[in-house]
Amino acid sequence: MHRLFELLFKYRPIVFEQGHFALGAPGALRAWLLGAGVVGAVAVATYTLARGKTRPVDRAVMAGLRLALLGVLVFCLLQPVLVISSVVPQQNFVGIVIDDSKSMELPDADGRPRSAFVQDALGSEQSKLIEDLSERFTLRFFRFSSSSSRIDGPSDLAYDGTHTHIGAALDAARQELSGVPLSGLILISDGADNATTPLTRDLVPLQAAGVPVFTVGVGDESVSPDIEMGRVELPRSILEGSELLVDVVVTQTGMGRRSVPLIVESDDRILAQEQVELGPDGQPVVARVPFQLDKAGPTRIRFRIPVQEGERVEQNNAREAQLQVLGEREKILYMEGEPRHELKFIRRAVEDDQNIQLVVLQRTAPGKFLRLDVDSASELVGGFPRTREELYRYRALVLGSIEASFFSHDQLQMMADFVSQRGGGLLMLGGRHAFAEGGWIGTPVEEVLPVVMEPPQDGPDEFLAEIRVAPTPAGLANAAVQLGAPPGEVAARWDSLPAVTTVNPISELRPGATELLKGTGEALAADQVVLAHQRYGRGKALALTVQDDWLWQMIPPVEDQSHETFWRQLMRWLVDGVPNEVRAAVAQEQVEQGEPTRVTAQVSDSAFIDVNDATVTARITTPSGMVEDTALTWVVQRDGEYGLDFTPSEEGEYRIDVAAERDGHVLGNDEIHLRAAPSDEEYFGAGRRTQLLERIADETGGRFYTPTTVSTLPDDISVTGAGVTLTEERDLWDMPALFLLMFMLMAAEWGYRRSKGLA
Amino acid sequence: MRPIRVLAILLLLALGSIGEMARGPLARTAEGVLPGPPGARALMAQQIPRRGRVQQRGRGGGRRGQQMTLDPNAPYDARFHFVRIRYTADPNRTTGRPSYGWDDPMWIHDYPRAERNLLKILQETTLLAPGDDDYDVLTTDDPELMRYPVAYMCEVGAWNPSPAEATGLHDYLLKGGFLIVDDFRGERDLQYFVHTFRRVIPGAQFMQLGKGHEIFDSFFEIDPDSVIPPYGPRDPRYYGVFEDNDPSKRLMMIVNYDNDIGEYWEWSGTGFYPIDITNEGYKVAIDYIIYALTH
Incomplete structure (x- = not known):
């Protein structure tokens, strides 16, 4: 054309x-x-x-x-x-930025690697492209993967980079050539960028400097036949013995619709195996796989699909993720306002759970309390906590059938802060004195809850409705309501459970809340929200609006474990992700050896108020066993945040223990892990990303080429207007x-x- | 009527003491666990009509010569109800023992005054807030029993559950139900009950509970030995059956041996028993119920 x-x-x-x-x-x-x-x-x-x-x-x-x-x-x-x-011949420079990552060695449909173009077009001075460019410009070559550097020519390329950071490479080339008249940059890549920073941030300096980028896209747009596993998201930490329900996205091209096994393993031990029915070409399918982690400590989970015959890329059939399995015993405070069966059965459901300590404050009579599973004689001796320090010792708070007026306004505000500031979990249970019936409307706790409460109807009879409970689509994807059933049988398991009752008619969710269980019944004007949750500040709040879910224990057969499983998973979910006073994090859980990353720590005191004058130290244990202490410095722009730039010098697993203290008093500590290892990231999304390369060219005033159209590139650069030009x-x-x-x-x-x- | 009853009780007390003297006191092991059932005294289970002469037809109750009527069960509302277990009795054992002069089956003794009074006391002393009529009568093979995780059974010296009743009680206890057994005396009845109960939970061990057990401190702190039995000068003991026979696990059943706290509930307010002793009977009951609701 x-x-x-x-x-x-x-x-x-x-x-x-x-x-x-x-x-x-x-x-x-x-x-x-x-x-x-x-x-x-x-x-x-x-x-x-x-x-x-x-x-x-x-x-x-x-x-x-x-x-x-x-x-x-x-x-x-x-x-x-x-x-x-038009540029003045030999008065201007052109930077040629070449992708040096592993993906450049992937074979195309013709069997030749993508890097063959680089060799053909730039590998010798006799090549037409080099000849045309050299006639008009002084050429400078750069290589890049996760970092970039100047090279003498394409012969210096090794194609062994494990990341592709295009934006950073272009900006680095611009900076290096900022002292000379620059007509433009030529980017030769498959566009498989996997940088974590937004590309726009690196393009702005190029736009400001008026440096056009001419992109040359190499490789096939679609790698076929192939199966690719999408990114797998795991929580940062989880309690030992908790069930995880992980969604794994699998896409096939050219393999046909077939069933393949998805294996989840850790330390060569298979945790779970599911069959995945692949979708049509290019259409991702979601495989939901449940598994349990029962060994405390840092754990690396590997998800993989065995390599199928004929696959072009084998490395993109597996994903790894790291998480911390916690062996701690998490304390949950359960405040119950009246003696009722619910308490007994909840206690019984979690009593064998070594990672949950359910501390109970049961009001048995006005002014009379029964304390159960307390650690000391003084714990809760004064009743419900009156200070933040006392309440914040718990990771979660369960409110049973207790009226809001039992608490002082300070205690109610403290409960709301418990969720929003401390990051704890709050669960309100249905009951005669819960929700609107317990006078919770208008309290600070009201907006924390994920449900909308309507004022109770006046009438001679108390509202009571029998309901059958079923999971919502969101519930089917949530580990807390799986009841230990196989993924396809969760709904049927719920259907087999007996009806329960509610005295709190609730049918509306707060904006942003998610309904996991719903209830239907003849006495209900609208479907009942049975279980809902929402994030609130740093924490989360749940509402379970039935009053006798213990019927799920008493009516099904003796061997049925639905009730126990439900409560164990619910309690574990309630404390999942609840932060400590010191929360350490690393920017990427896996980097390459020599690749810088950042360790941060958020530090607060026992009332979870951010602390800016703490002494924060990271004890870094290298894979070879060397230990060094390094101080983290306060990030002035953010309260309570401390940071440290760290570059792993050897391959392997780094353990980083972060400790914070103030005035000789220990505020807390945290343990994180960093893995320094080559990454397989290059093999994911390995098709040529034409759109990205076109966008870079468009936004900088350059043009996009393929190997078949690249011959006009030297002429095009000549009229870009950058560098020393003649009119x-x-x-x-x-x-x-x-x-x-x-x-x-x-x-x-x-x-x-x-x-x-x-x- | 009352003098007759007092005389009957005194007579029974005397007979019971004589019987015990003849057999010797029930041996206790070092752990307070009862020995196994006396095989020689194994009794044949015989069925009697479940309803006997009892009919459920409106509120009320009767004694001696009257046909007892049962109040209708209160509708389920997820709250605590006082549930009395109606059971099949061994006619040989009911006819072989003193008849007490009543025509009603043994499971119904103290009904319904005992539960009515106890519910009133629970309303007054705790936040349990049951309704005045929240008392039911159920059999252990009735699926409805699973809606009431605390139940009461009395006069178990003739208890002879059918296979369905035994299975029902087995499931009830294992799922989380709590059974209060009251109002029986004498080693013969105890051994019979232990033996019969092992048809419900084979190998169940009856472990003696003393003052230090949590159940006696769940609402009132009481010394169970201070609860004087209405039978007169006897040596009441309290046995528990735990899940998996492990005292660190859940207590599924408590047995008031040689005691009858239901008797105190029934006659409270009449002056028949001293107030202090009656109060102890209530305290024990409240402790049991609060414990059952929290453990």
Whole structure:
């Protein structure tokens, strides 16, 4: 197409895009137009005055054609030109930035690796592209993967980089060439960028400096046949023995719809195995796989699909993720306002759970309390906690059937802060004194809850509705409500459980809340929200609006474990992710050896108020066993945040223990892990990302090429306007398109005359 | 009527003491666990009509010569209900023992005054807040029993559950139900009950519970030995059956041997028993119920 354009219009489109139009004829434009008008008027008069057997419409057509012909002729006489800025040969530099990552070695459909183009086009000085570029520019070569550096030429490329950070590489090349006249950068890559920083951030300096980027996309857009596993998200930490329900996205191209096994393993031990039915070409399918982790400590989980015959890329069949399995015993405070069966059965469900300590404060009579599973004689001796320090010792709070008026306003505010500031979990259970029936409307806790409470109806009879409970689609994807059933049988398991009752009619969720269980019943005006949750500040809040879920224990057969499983998973979920006073994190859980990363720690005191004057130390244990202490410094812009830049010097697993203290008093500590190892990231999303490369070119004023169109690149850079340039005028009057147009107009008039018998 | 009853009780007390003297006191192991059932005294399970002469037809109750009527069960509302277990009795054992002069089956003794009074006391002393009529009568093979995880059974000296009743009670206890057994005396009845109960939970061990057990401190702190039995000067003991026979696990059943706290509930407010002793009977009951609701 571009060749046809160039044939007709003499120059390629980029010349028209870069230049501006002007007329080169001497004299005033007005005089030329006057002359053209006179000639045109004569022509029109000639046709108008002539008679014979012509009709007016014939004369009008022929006059029009003749006027058009005259117009084209006058346009040519006006000497139209394109004014463009073209680079001065050998006065400018061009940076050639070449992708040096592993994905460049992937074979295309023709069996040749992507890097073959680099060798062919740039590998020798005799190659046409190098020759054309060298004639006009001084060339500088750069390589990049996760980092970038200057190289002498393509022969220095090893194609062993484990990441592709395009934006950073372009900016680094711009900076290195900032002292010389730079006409542009040529990026040769498959576009498989996997940087964590947004690309826009790195393009802005290029735009500001006016450096166009000409991108050359190599490789097939689609890798086929192949199966690829999408990124797997795991929580940062989980309690030992908890069940995880992980969604794994699997995409196939060219493999056909078939069933493949998905294996979850850790330390060569298979945790779970599921069959995955692959979708149509390019259509991802989600496989939901449940598994349990029962060994405390840092754990690396591997998800993999065995390599199928004929796959182009084998490395993208597996994903790894790290998480911390916690062996701690998490304390949950359960405040129950009246003796009722619910408490007994919840306690019983979690009593064998070594990671949950359910501390109970049971009000048995006005002013009389029963404390259960407390650690010391003094714990809760004064009743419900009155200070933040006392309440924040717990990871979660369960409110049973207890009226809001039992608590002081400070205690109610403290409960809301417990969720929003401390990051704890709050669960309110259904009951006669819960939700609206317990006067919780208008309290600070109301907005924490994920449900909307309506004022209770006045009437002689207490509301009581029998309901059957079923999981919502969101519930089916949540580990807390799986009841230990296989993924496809969760709904059936819920259906097998007996009906329960509620005295709290609740049918509306707060914006942003998620419903996991819903209830239906004849006595209900609308479906009951049975279990819902929402994030609130740093923590989360749950509402379970039934009052006798213990029927799920008493009515099913003795061996049925649904009730126990439900409560164990619910309690574990409630404390899942609840932060400590010191929360350490690392920017990436896996980096390459020598790749810098950042360790951060959020530090607060026992009331979870951010601390800016703490002494925070990271004890880093290297894979070889060396231990070094390094201080983290306060990030002035953010309260309570401390940071440390760290570069692993050896491959393997780093353990980082972060400890914080203030005035000799220990605030807390945390343990994180960092893995320094080569990454397989390059093999995921390995198809050429044309859109990304086009976007880079568009946003910087360059153009996108493929190996088949790259031959015009040297000419295009010449007219980009960057670097040392000359302004030149290029004639347009002799464009073949103009002559062709004149010929066609004359032919049209002659043809018209012939058809009308006027010739 | 009351003098007759007192005389009958005194007579029974005397007979019971004589019987015990003849057999010697029930041996206790070092752990307070009862020995196994006396195989020689194994009794044949015989069925009697479940309903006997009892009919459920409106609120009320009767004694001696009257046909006892049962109040209708209160509708389920997820709250605590006092549930009395109606059971099949061994007619040989019911006819072989003193008849007490009543026509009603043994499981119904003290009904319904005992539960009515106990519910009132629970309303007054705790936040349990049961309704006045929240008392039911159920059999252990009735699926409805699973909706009431605390139940009461009395006069178990003739208890002879059918296979369905035994299975029902087995499931009830293992799922989380709690059974209060009350109002029986004498080693013969105890051994019979232990033996019969092992048809429900084979190998169940009856472990003696003393003052230090949590159940006696769940609401009132009481010394169970200070609860004087209405039978007169006897040596009441309290046995527990735990899940998997492990005292660190859940207590599924408590057995008031040689005691009858239901008797105190029934006659409280009449002056028949001293207030202090009656109060102890209530305290024990409240402790049992609070414990059952929290453990």
